[in-house]
Amino acid sequence: MTTRTPLMAGNWKMNMDHLQAIHLINELALDLQDHKHDYATAEVVVLPPFTDIRSVQTVIDGDNLKIRYGAQDVSQHDLGAYTGEISTAMLSKLGCSYVTVGHSERREYHNESDALVNAKARKILAADMTPIICCGEGLDVRKAGNQVSHVLAQIEGAFANISQADAARCVVAYEPIWAIGTGEVATPGDAQEVCSAIRVKLAELYDQATADGMRILYGGSVKSSNVAELMQEADVDGALVGGASLQAEEFAKICRLGK
Numbered sequence: 424m425t426t427r428t429p430l431m432a433g434n435w436k437m438n439m440d441h442l443q444a445i446h447l448i449n450e451l452a453l454d455l456q457d458h459k460h461d462y463a464t465a466e467v468v469v470l471p472p473f474t475d476i477r478s479v480q481t482v483i484d485g486d487n488l489k490i491r492y493g494a495q496d497v498s499q500h501d502l503g504a505y506t507g508e509i510s511t512a513m514l515s516k517l518g519c520s521y522v523t524v525g526h527s528e529r530r531e532y533h534n535e536s537d538a539l540v541n542a543k544a545r546k547i548l549a550a551d552m553t554p555i556i557c558c559g560e561g562l563d564v565r566k567a568g569n570q571v572s573h574v575l576a577q578i579e580g581a582f583a584n585i586s587q588a589d590a591a592r593c594v595v596a597y598e599p600i601w602a603i604g605t606g607e608v609a610t611p612g613d614a615q616e617v618c619s620a621i622r623v624k625l626a627e628l629y630d631q632a633t634a635d636g637m638r639i640l641y642g643g644s645v646k647s648s649n650v651a652e653l654m655q656e657a658d659v660d661g662a663l664v665g666g667a668s669l670q671a672e673e674f675a676k677i678c679r680l681g682k
Contacts, residue, residue: 433668
């Protein structure tokens with residue numbers, strides 16, 4: 424039986440101004456409180472746009488909420504003449520716990536390589552935050568039946584030169600690109616196939632104990648109607664939720680595993 428605490432992370436993407444963020448986080452907290460959510464049963468994390476993080480921090484700290492928060496990306500640079508970039512020190516100062524790296528949209532629209540994902544992950548770890556390292560295949564790769572080898576190559580690149588101790592602090596999010604924002608969702612079996620292969624690869628890179636302790640999330644059109652079934656799979660330890668995390672009631676229901 425796994426001792427891994429499920430992690431439900433809401434990726435708001437480029438949605439919500441800071442006032443909308445305050446409203447959403449308050450609604451989410453109230454819903455979870457009303458249903459007496461046990462955060463030991465499922466950790467709840469929100470990943471707002473950069474401009475909303477301070478507002479989210481104020482609400483969470485002011486009301487002593489158990490919801491955790493983080494950022495959707497970070498720079499590989501510490502500081503300097505990098506217009507538009509945000510450093511790990513800035514996020515750490517805001518109290519962020521998690522930062523996603525290698526999201527499929529960053530890879531596709533900003534041409535982010537495995538090497539860059541690795542550099543960012545190492546910066547996040549050095550700043551004592553937790554990287555949520557994203558990986559996943561496109562529809563062409565899936566149709567060719569190469570999803571496992573494709574994802575494992577991303578994992579090898581993302582974890583290059585990351586020590587065992589640091590790897591144990593990481594979270595992996597498997598997100599089949601063809602299932603993001605499309606309404607399509609990988610079957611629980613599809614998700615388990617790749618998540619299991621990721622865990623096997625992590626055991627090869629480190630050891631079985633490290634692999635067994637790491638949380639592997641599934642992302643791609645997760646809803647309250649399918650989350651419980653996905654979570655029944657042995658190697659699915661939570662969800663990286665997109666559009667559904669913008670609706671407080673729906674995301675709270677997902678955090679309660681669909682209940």
